[in-house]
Amino acid sequence: MRRLYSDAADQEKRDLWARSIGAGAARCLRGEHDKAVSLFRQSVLLATDLGPVDFRLPKSLDCIAAACFRLGRLEEAQLFLNEALKICIKTLGDHHHTVARLLGHRAKVLRAGGQIEEARRLEARRESIRLRRGC
Known part of the structure; x- marks a missing residue:
């Protein structure tokens, strides 16, 4: 594989x-979520x-x-979480603890948007991963 950048x-x-990431997290803690979004981008x-x-x-x-999510931009939050999940499942597998964590985050966004049944389905999947992994 060819290196695009030097070490x-x-x-x-x-x-x-x-x-x-650190600056974005600090902005979130101060309630400056719009500024945090820019840093996270x-x-x-x-x-x-x-x-x-x-x-x-x-x-x-x-x-x-x-x-x-904190800004109430639920659809946008779902899009970012879906992409993160897709990457993690592809690179880490279906039963990795990071996948379980992201499923929990997606479920939280779905609940906030009133999609309770889908949220429950994801929570059950998350719990299944946690039990399987013993975490």
């Missing part, structure tokens, strides 16, 4: 990613540059979904 450039992207771009199987991309998508 130093990749390290700089990882550092920038960590700073944008930056983290998505940085994570995308690091590669399609890098753990940072689904983490970034999960963070931006959480900020969108």
Whole structure:
């Protein structure tokens, strides 16, 4: 596989990613969710540059979904969570603890949108993974 960036450039992207995630989380804690969304979008771009199987991309998508949820942008939150789930299932498998966590987040968004039955289905799937993994 051909390297697109040098190790130093990749390290700089990882550092920038960590700073944008941290700054976005700090904005969320202060209730500045719109500003957090912008920072998390930056983290998505940085994570995308690091590669399609890098753990940072689904983490970034999960963070931006959480900020969108807090802003009441439920459809947007679902889109980000769906993409994060798709990546995690493809790279980690159906029964990984990260998949269970993301299923829980999706269920929370669905409940907020009144989609109770679908939320229950995802919660049951999440619990099944947790029991299977013993976590």
